[in-house]
Amino acid sequence: MTEPFDPHATANAALERVLASQWQGEPALVLRSPPGAGKTGVAQRVALQSASMLEQRCMVVTQTNEQAFDLTRRLAANSAGIPIHLFAKRSLELPANVALLANLVLVHDVAGLPRHPSITIGNAAKWSWIQTSDPCFDVQIVDEAFQLPDYRFQLISNLAPRHVLIGDPGQIDPFVNCEIERWRCDPAGPQVSCPAALIERHPSVLQLDLPVSRRLNADTVSLVQPAFYPDMPFRAMSQDRSLHFQVAGIMPFDAALDAVAAGSSIVMVELPAQITGEADGELAQELVTSITRLLGRSAWMHDDGASEWITPDKIGVVCAHVSQVNAVRERLGAGLADVFVETANRFQGIERPFMFVHHPLSGRADATAFHLDAGRLCVMLSRHRIGCWIFGRQGISHQLMQFAPVGDRSLGIDDDPEYRGWRAHLTLMAALARAGRVYPAVFGLPPSTANQLTG
Amino acid sequence: MGDLVHVVARLRALQRGQAVPVVSQRQLVIQPHARILTLLAMAGEDTSVHAAALGRFGEAPQINVVADPRQRDDQYGLLRWLLPQFEDYYATCRAAGTFPQIWVASAGALGHLDTLADRLRFTDEPDIQRLGTLWTYAGERSPVAGQQALISATAALRAHYATGQQEAEDEHLGALLTWIAPPAGRDIFAAVAAAEGQPMGVKTDPRFDRNALQPAIEDFHAARNSGQLESVLDFHRTRIRQLLEGVLRPVYAGTQRAIALLSDARWHDNPGLEALARQEADEFERFMAGRDEGHFLPYRDKPKAGAMKIVAREHAVTNVDAGMLRHDRAAREKGVVNGSVLRAQVASVVEERARPRLFEYYLELTSHQDSLHLRAGDIMWTLDDPKLSLRVNDVERRGPFTWIMATVDTGKNAAKRMVNGVTLDLGPKAPDWGGIGNELGQMKSRLLIEPWTHSETMPTATPAIRPMPANILAMVEGLT
Numbered sequence: 001m002t003e004p005f006d007p008h009a010t011a012n013a014a015l016e017r018v019l020a021s022q023w024q025g026e027p028a029l030v031l032r033s034p035p036g037a038g039k040t041g042v043a044q045r046v047a048l049q050s051a052s053m054l055e056q057r058c059m060v061v062t063q064t065n066e067q068a069f070d071l072t073r074r075l076a077a078n079s080a081g082i083p084i085h086l087f088a089k090r091s092l093e094l095p096a097n098v099a100l101l102a103n104l105v106l107v108h109d110v111a112g113l114p115r116h117p118s119i120t121i122g123n124a125a126k127w128s129w130i131q132t133s134d135p136c137f138d139v140q141i142v143d144e145a146f147q148l149p150d151y152r153f154q155l156i157s158n159l160a161p162r163h164v165l166i167g168d169p170g171q172i173d174p175f176v177n178c179e180i181e182r183w184r185c186d187p188a189g190p191q192v193s194c195p196a197a198l199i200e201r202h203p204s205v206l207q208l209d210l211p212v213s214r215r216l217n218a219d220t221v222s223l224v225q226p227a228f229y230p231d232m233p234f235r236a237m238s239q240d241r242s243l244h245f246q247v248a249g250i251m252p253f254d255a256a257l258d259a260v261a262a263g264s265s266i267v268m269v270e271l272p273a274q275i276t277g278e279a280d281g282e283l284a285q286e287l288v289t290s291i292t293r294l295l296g297r298s299a300w301m302h303d304d305g306a307s308e309w310i311t312p313d314k315i316g317v318v319c320a321h322v323s324q325v326n327a328v329r330e331r332l333g334a335g336l337a338d339v340f341v342e343t344a345n346r347f348q349g350i351e352r353p354f355m356f357v358h359h360p361l362s363g364r365a366d367a368t369a370f371h372l373d374a375g376r377l378c379v380m381l382s383r384h385r386i387g388c389w390i391f392g393r394q395g396i397s398h399q400l401m402q403f404a405p406v407g408d409r410s411l412g413i414d415d416d417p418e419y420r421g422w423r424a425h426l427t428l429m430a431a432l433a434r435a436g437r438v439y440p441a442v443f444g445l446p447p448s449t450a451n452q453l454t455g
Numbered sequence: 456m457g458d459l460v461h462v463v464a465r466l467r468a469l470q471r472g473q474a475v476p477v478v479s480q481r482q483l484v485i486q487p488h489a490r491i492l493t494l495l496a497m498a499g500e501d502t503s504v505h506a507a508a509l510g511r512f513g514e515a516p517q518i519n520v521v522a523d524p525r526q527r528d529d530q531y532g533l534l535r536w537l538l539p540q541f542e543d544y545y546a547t548c549r550a551a552g553t554f555p556q557i558w559v560a561s562a563g564a565l566g567h568l569d570t571l572a573d574r575l576r577f578t579d580e581p582d583i584q585r586l587g588t589l590w591t592y593a594g595e596r597s598p599v600a601g602q603q604a605l606i607s608a609t610a611a612l613r614a615h616y617a618t619g620q621q622e623a624e625d626e627h628l629g630a631l632l633t634w635i636a637p638p639a640g641r642d643i644f645a646a647v648a649a650a651e652g653q654p655m656g657v658k659t660d661p662r663f664d665r666n667a668l669q670p671a672i673e674d675f676h677a678a679r680n681s682g683q684l685e686s687v688l689d690f691h692r693t694r695i696r697q698l699l700e701g702v703l704r705p706v707y708a709g710t711q712r713a714i715a716l717l718s719d720a721r722w723h724d725n726p727g728l729e730a731l732a733r734q735e736a737d738e739f740e741r742f743m744a745g746r747d748e749g750h751f752l753p754y755r756d757k758p759k760a761g762a763m764k765i766v767a768r769e770h771a772v773t774n775v776d777a778g779m780l781r782h783d784r785a786a787r788e789k790g791v792v793n794g795s796v797l798r799a800q801v802a803s804v805v806e807e808r809a810r811p812r813l814f815e816y817y818l819e820l821t822s823h824q825d826s827l828h829l830r831a832g833d834i835m836w837t838l839d840d841p842k843l844s845l846r847v848n849d850v851e852r853r854g855p856f857t858w859i860m861a862t863v864d865t866g867k868n869a870a871k872r873m874v875n876g877v878t879l880d881l882g883p884k885a886p887d888w889g890g891i892g893n894e895l896g897q898m899k900s901r902l903l904i905e906p907w908t909h910s911e912t913m914p915t916a917t918p919a920i921r922p923m924p925a926n927i928l929a930m931v932e933g934l935t
């Protein structure tokens with residue numbers, strides 16, 4: 001008889017393996033994590049163990065200043081009172097809740113780096129401008145490592161002899177803003193994410209996976225895992241999340257709201273087919289109206305034992321383009337100012353109980369690699385803890401069939417990101433259609449048939 | 456959305472039956488001494504050169520054809536004919552402090568030259584290697600934004616004109632030229648179809664190969680193998696040459712025609728190109744100095760070289776974009792359409808005294824644009840005088856207008872004098888070509904010691920001296 005799945009025990013066992021690898025002195029560990037599995041929490045624990053128990057000088061690499069601030073806040077709360085060093089340029093403005101931390105030590109140059117067991121946090125760009133060629137640390141932890149291209153990692157990797165690369169392989173690949181044909185056939189090329197390149201050069205590097213998502217619920221995992229992580233099984237930790245309404249629904253969008261209340265954590269809301277290009281004011285307005293409707297029905301949520309009213313700060317909107325973000329922000333008004341609206345790139349590492357998604361292919365006449373990107377869609381569909389509504393124009397599946405990937409493969413590279421993204425989009429649309437999770441945004445709009453949705 | 460401009464231009468071209476200009480300023484530097492190089496490869500022998508035509512703008516080509524490029528001596532003979540011409544050309548450019556420019560017909564021809572350059576560098580003959588090295592300059596530069604060393608005629612024309620056909624179809628130089636100057640009184644599609652009958656790439660037509668070229672080559676080999684007189688062999692060589700010249704000359708002439716069209720006075724000067732020309736000359740000198748010092752040009756980059764090259768390319772993209780937004784009117788207007796340029800009117804200028812003799816200036820701007828790529832915290836620079844930089848504090852849509860609230864970072868004196876209603880174009884910071892050198896210098900010193908992560912040897916594990924506590928999880932949790 002198989003043992004019942006115990007998510008807490010499974011997550012703890014995985015974390016223990018990660019911590020133990022540091023006692024074993026592994027030169028490098030690549031830790032792959034599904035969305036919401038507590039990557040940053042793992043980085044925090046590895047850093048604390050390193051400084052306080054292994055007596056090492058530990059450097060932590062983040063991708064942005066915001067991530068560095070977040071980690072600084074978390075690490076500064078350590079019970080041992082270990083000082084946390086923040087390696088940053090002098091002109092950087094610190095948020096008040098970072099600047100006022102009692103055990104924060106600001107470091108601006110190599111001379112100020114600690115020479116004793118310690119934790120120092122900085123973003124990758126700042127680390128790459130450090131004025132030394134000597135290793136200044138014993139271990140280097142890279143958070144969100146799958147967003148760091150290998151050429152940027154190379155510039156900082158000799159700062160420590162040992163490495164812990166933590167990240168989500170399903171998210172958006174590193175952004176490289178130039179022609180990369182020269183390295184396309186190199187699986188360890190400078191444009192590749194640093195964990196992938198490291199494994200390609202040194203296949204014997206220790207690789208571990210986190211097996212449990214703390215953020216995503218079981219319903220979302222059942223959609224996201226097969227579409228985006230087919231080779232990386234994981235389960236949901238929580239079985240205890242729900243949405244409830246005090247006011248019954250009568251408006252067109254209410255059916256989509258009620259579907260989430262009934263347990264469908266991801267649903268699609270369709271607007272009439274139209275080629276709108278990048279900016280779609282009508283869709284942006286529909287998103288805002290729907291958010292207003294969610295709040296207007298006196299909604300409350302149950303999240304891991306706690307019940308709360310739903311307020312704007314519990315809602316996020318994610319779009320593919322900055323112009324779409326602006327279109328939504330412009331329509332939110334003062335009452336909804338706390339709704340967090342951002343692009344998928346900037347939403348990485350952020351979560352909200354409820355998410356509204358502007359489908360990347362909505363209103364387009366084409367389907368480019370950017371809009372088909374599996375990582376982008378994966379980020380969009382994995383930010384919510386309870387419910388996610390995807391908004392898009394009708395005809396997305398038809399669009400996908402019209403713009404099937406051309407199969408532009410590179411010699412020696414097994415992966416075809418465009419095909420992978422196209423496949424993930426189709427898998428998602430088919431899953432939503434099969435489960436009857438597609439709702440019209442307006443009265444009288446004939447819903448897309450299952451055949452239309454599955455292409 | 457920037458593509459929308461191009462889509463509209465294509466529709467217009469389709470409607471008119473003729474290509475339409477999409478810019479008014481020249482988009483590339485045309486070197487008066489540029490060399491036009493047309494190569495033909497043999498079918499199935501991608502890195503061969505069966506025939507070559509070389510010449511300057513406005514001049515007839517010098518042509519060299521080998522009977523069969525699979526014969527190594529013959530092939531090397533043709534390449535040895537090309538070597539001194541490029542050696543001299545490069546030396547002249549270097550002495551003049553400028554850069555060489557090679558024009559080819561299409562992206563396919565460009566790729567052929569790039570591949571050939573790599574291949575020739577790894578042959579056994581030093582002089583053939585040298586030709587590969589010289590061509591490598593053009594090949595390595597070709598993917599870099601703003602490069603002026605290796606120009607594909609189709610790409611250059613497409614930067615100036617939009618046709619009414621698919622973009623991929625524009626890669627046929629003959630078809631593209633037909634769209635630009637269609638024959639009078641003839642249906643454009645019939646004219647383009649006729650133009651497409653003439654091969655314009657690196658390869659010859661398979662039917663031509665089967666029916667004409669292959670029999671001619673077979674006859675040549677038969678004559679040679681049967682010990683025929685040199686005069687008979689010459690007859691066969693001449694026959695092959697005449698066949699290939701019929702393919703080669705139209706490609707060469709098409710490339711000449713492209714340069715002529717783009718040299719026309721209708722294209723206004725583009726000040727943005729001056730920086731690109733300087734940059735190209737610097738890159739050329741650096742490349743040649745590297746060869747003088749004996750630095751090896753590898754086939755595949757090691758991680759360090761790859762990192763340096765990709766950083767240089769990223770900088771080039773940023774600089775070219777920033778330069779074009781400043782100096783190229785079409786690029787500017789496309790930026791306005793796609794939201795990367797903010798075109799806004801000054802609604803108010805507020806002066807606030809921060810402390811004695813220190814003032815802060817806040818601008819309120821309004822724009823009709825609804826596709827702006829702006830966020831709080833972004834820094835934008837005026838694209839024209841006066842020079843100002845603004846830090847965006849807030850972006851808000853009110854009715855049909857986007858309102859932008861910003862603090863003046865640099866140019867406070869100019870802000871002080873600014874009057875309401877003036878229109879500003881704002882975008883990225885001015886190009887900083889010197890910045891590439893600074894970053895590459897830092898990378899060089901950072902990478903003095905090769906990290907094991909990017910070498911071939913992985914160190915062994917070095918376990919901690921102390922044993923791991925049994926309750927490690929609880930102990931670490933206790934620290935959080």
